[in-house]
Amino acid sequence: MAVIFKVRGTRDLLPPETDLWNRVEQTSRSVFARYGFGEIRTPIFEDTQLFARGVGEDTDIVSKEMYTWEDRARAESERAQSLTLRPENTAGVVRAFIEHKLNETGMLQKLFYIGPQFRRERPQRGRYRQFWQIGAEVLGPTWSGAESPLRDAELLEMLASLLNELGVRGWRLELNSIGSATDRPRYLIALREALQPIKGRLCEDNRRRADTNPLRVLDSKAPEDQELINTLPKIADFLDEESTDHFKQVLAALDACVVPYHLNSRLVRGLDYYTRTTFEFTVPDGSGLGTQNALLGGGRYDGLSEILGGPKAPGIGFAIGEDRLILTLQAQAEHDNADAERKLDAFIAPMGIAQNAKALSLAQELRAQGLAIELGDGMFRLRKSFETADRLAYRMVIVGEDEVRSDIYTVKHFAAGEQSKVPRSELAAALQAQVSSSSPSGR
């Protein structure tokens, strides 16, 4: 019989990996409890209209990534209905908030969730068709303080604490304000106008976005378009006084609790409900996520409740990609283990057999000066030299034709991710110098 395999873009999580998932979820739950959040569990499928209206018809999510089906009526009393597996959970939480009249409690609602979401995206490392989110939403009537900049700062400070407690290193908070529902249309007009004359010089994808969804041009990563995109108008110049002031207060509160952030005027996010503060936490390249470096994203959605037919109930929230969080923690642990196993000061890599003898004499010279050295072989491919060196030594010294001719050597420091050129006379000292505090021996 033919074997049946899991569906593309889905994953099986097996022990012992599931232990790490549980640890992450337990830590998140305990941090959420410290900040006064309670758990909400909403259905995994909802009325398609919820996402069409809430997330926005023109977004990538709604226009091409949703798992939607026509649910047949089973009895005359039922009607056929278009249903969708939830691609995200903010719309569902706000729907439940409206349906259960939580606004009438007059209290700020602080709700968290942990669960699977579904998007028909092109699967790759860190991007799946069923993925998990750990998210939270803070919303309520205006008089509950839901609109206050303090809520934004508190949420961001909680995220910084959570990531630190989980042991995520090197995270970076990217922050922007995309203004109110009235600022955005004014900005869109200016953006469309600025895009018209340069559209022809952009890549095909961005040319299409310039017409269909110009905001998406801003978060394009196409390298050839970056220079032109940087010349486009900035949303910050279109914010009204209230939005500007709101954002200033968010930043001041973050400064007060020393949460580092980077302003990124191009951070617009891919869902239509956002207003004012938007943010993402990213991790550096090499953190196990490939090109998907956004660990989490979120922002304010002051008009979403009304868009869904509810009362005025401003709010802000975030969702962490749990799969990405786990991949990051695994990559960090692997890196730490690799560092713990390193014993040698340097690995000398001759580039081609012709450099073997030169490399041997360099190794002899450095060993004589007390350094622990391993010597590769000119017949190794560069990739093999890199991998072996990264496992055994703190640094790799490349001995190529140019290096031998100039007597200046390329030195790669693995933990620091740095590469430098060092003259032979300074090589022994450079191979002992401390660069990184991340290696356990402090080298």
Ligand code: HAM
């Ligand atoms: P989002 O940016 O679409 O926002 O998703 C949040 C996070 O979920 C992303 O930063 C990423 O880590 C993860 N994620 C998204 N798509 C995938 C995928 N295909 N595979 C793996 N991970 C993925 C939202 O979903 C909003 N609801 C967040 C929010 C809450 N805004 C306000 N409140």
